[in-house]
Amino acid sequence: MPGRVRRADAQHDDTLETLADVLDQHLPAVFTAAQQTTASHRKHINTLHGVFLRCAKVTTLSSDGRYTRLSGEKAFGEKFREMATHPLGLKKGTDQADRVIKFIAGFVGFAIEHDFKQREANGEQDDDDVDDGPASRLVAQVLAFLLRGFQAKNKIARYRCVQLVALMINSLGEIDDESYKTLKSALLERVRDKEASVRQHAVVALSKLQDADEEVDNDSEDDSDDETAKGDKKSVTAVLVDVLNHDPAAEVRRAALFNLIPSPETLPSLLRRTLDVDTTNRRLAFAHVLAEIPPRSLSLKQRQTVLGRGLRDREEAVRKAAKKLVAKWAELLAQSGQDAEGIIEAFVGLFDVYTTDGKAIAEKALEGLFELRPDLIESIDLSDESFFQTLTPATALLVRTYIDHLRAQESSRLADVEPVATALAFYLQAAWTQLVVSLDADERDTDTERQLQFIVGELVNVAINLDYGDEIGRRKMFELMREMLQNPLLPPTLIPLCLDVLLKGTSERDFMRIVVEIVQSLRRDSHLVTSDSELGEQDEDDDIDGGAHAGSDSDRDGEPGDRDAAKKKASARRKSAVQTPQQAARRKDLDLRCLFVVKALLERVMSALQENSMLHGLVAELIVPAVKTKDYEVRAQGLICLGLCCLLDKSMALDSFQLLARQSESTEGELQVKVLQTLFDLIVLHGVNFGEERGFGSNLIIGFLGSSLDQEDPTAAATVVVGIAKLLLSGMVTDEEILSRLVLLYFASETADNPELRQCLSYFFPVYCYSNPENQRRLASVMVKSLDVLRTVYEDLKDKSTMVTPLQIGSQLVDWTDPQKVIDSEGIEPDETVQVDLAIRTLKALYRAEEKEARKLWCQLLPKLHVPEEADDSKIRSIMYLIDELKDNRPIADTVSKNALNRFQTALHKSFDERLDGLDEGARAAVEQSDDVKAIKAWVRKVEREESDESESAEEEDDDDDDAESEEGEEEESDASEEETEV
Known part of the structure; x- marks a missing residue:
């Protein structure tokens, strides 16, 4: 019997009985209206909150009168949870359920806010001893109810409960530590839910605890050994970061992305x-x-x-x-x-x-x-003369990029912004002068030099695409470019840009002539560096010799022997002239500059070297000595120039190919990569057989390709793979051994840390196989052997996570050889029998295999093969014969393998039994006497005969061992009897 109802409102006397009627009347109506539209939620929240306040005022005394029961709140809470249960069973995407969920969260937030305002009005907001308000108690009940739903087996219930908690969590206000830990633990568990939608809302809810979690972690010193407590110690931020990096669902990662602070x-x-x-x-x-x-x-x-x-x-x-x-x-x-x-x-x-x-x-x-x-x-006036006179690296980049942008857009504003050739030449002349002064100063400022060099480079870039209709401007600009190129202080990075300006508006022949003259001018400077000391010594020697022979005509004429001796002495003196370190460095810098210019020249011309004798002369005077020098930098540039020359001249490529091949083995680093790129460019340009006349034909080239795949440096290995992939795609190389090596490289664990190589091959194999049926057949012919090697490698690995399983590798190879995926293009017909022949190879490997894992692999791959209905009867009969012989002579014990083989056999019988049974006796005999069937039968007899011979030899060895053992036993017995006789 409930006790007396206490009401603060004197006008109404609500009892539990009247509240039941109110709750039954208002709550269903409010929830029904809330699911129609969100526009009226505010009104319905106010209505529901009024009912809640009425219920909160209803209390009853206990039977002994010692304490007060919150009976009204309890009744409201029960009815509220009953109403909240209905949307929890509706699947994701149901609009009515989503609206009710939002309504519940909105009501909770409104109730908590009302309690807070009431406490603030009463001056209780800072008093920790004040009891929680009715809204806080209701939220605690609802939260406990929802957390039980986190463990539901039904994924819809879990999703709705987590969704509602995620919406409510901002309105929870202050909760006690125990409730916080319970909530955090439940959300951490749901973050690992198998359903992505549940994880998504769990991440949203968990992200609202980031700030609070930091405070709790700073204050908490719980040393509990409980497993759940240990899991809770992981910070919310760390969990969200882990979800952001590793969750497989994009929407879950997106939730973490939005909510991570x-x-x-x-x-x-x-x-x-x-x-x-x-x-x-x-x-x-x-x-x-x-x-x-x-x-x-x-x-x-x-x-x-x-x-x-x-x-x-x-x-x-x-x-x-x-x-x-x-x-x-x-x-x-x-x-x-x-x-x-x-x-x-x-x-x-x-x-x-x-x-x-x-x-x-x-x-x-x-x-x-x-x-x-x-x-x-x-808003920036780029046409102002003062703008170009006061350029900074930022404004120089701006003006050059903006001009390029306007040119690409074909904008009419380009004419107002782009300077004329004459004006730009003067601007560039002034900037270049400042750079030369800075480079030639006694005390050099690195930052200033870098800025001035950048400005000059941007102005030269502007000059490359300039309109040179003005002849005066063109001449001025070209004279400036020649002056810059002839200056030994010009930074190497500006050399290609200056050559691009020279190439603008001139023929290739004139361009080559101008650049060769510039190189010869630089080489004269280079020779002058080393000749100063020699000339000084020669002058001194000449003075001494002249003074010694001044009084004698006969001595002055001299005998031929004396003249030869004098020449030898002079030659010896010249050889003995030693350069100072400064002169050697100067000579090296000038040689490198000449090589830089020649390299940039060769990269910009297409004419053969024989058409320009001046350029051909540089090969013997500059490039060949550079290749022979011991200095690494000079030799590297010499090799690059030699490779570029070989691309322009086939005869030089014939002379230099073996030299470059040896250099690719003896060098390392960036130079090795450059040499390898050159070699592959030569093969692509001149063909695999271009060295036939010099004794290194296609066989030697293929051998070089195979040996080049054994690179230890990852960059060099990737370079080789890219080059070989180009040769295979173009059809210039069809060697199956090279293709098999690429398969091993792609799947082997050793290349796991070489993403460039893996990326190249991941593009190469699908394009190679799906573009041409012949390529599919080549891959199919090496698949069994390659897969067997990879299987052995996988089994020997200690850490198998560095490599995919053999079954995955085999499935990928089967996919690449699938004739149904060949690109439909004119003139190319898919080879439907590729995987029919592959099935025969696989069955042969299965027939010979003895290891359980190997047999299991081959059996699992067989059902993945595509055997078309148009397959030749003799091939189908060969496959069926192999399967029958396999079951008779090499039965499979493993259940998984046996089932896979049976599936493949059943599919064959289902597709071809009717056709094969319908053959007349003549056709059936023709199939049995076909070359394919006869070859398979002969192969099976050969394998069985080999097995029989091996078993007989093994038995003979066992018999010999037994005979030897018995003879030894007899000898021991006779020796023992003799010993007994002697005794």
């Missing part, structure tokens, strides 16, 4: 999402995560890395998001109150433009700025 610990993982496999995640990483992070908060490397990824992404949506991020960064810099030029200076300062990669990213970023913020650029 950026910090020095989480920033690397957030930035890594710019490489996410999901396009949406990559786009959101730029649009919502990086957009909220100030650019100065990122390191230089991080800024360049993330923008480089975004601006070069294959998806247009991601590139647009990256460009918007660029505009966002520019807006943040504009808030500092700088003018447009200052903003550009600061923006370019975000990148390291002095490196190749940093400069390329800065160019891409500026292009994005041109598209989204054209007003920022147009």
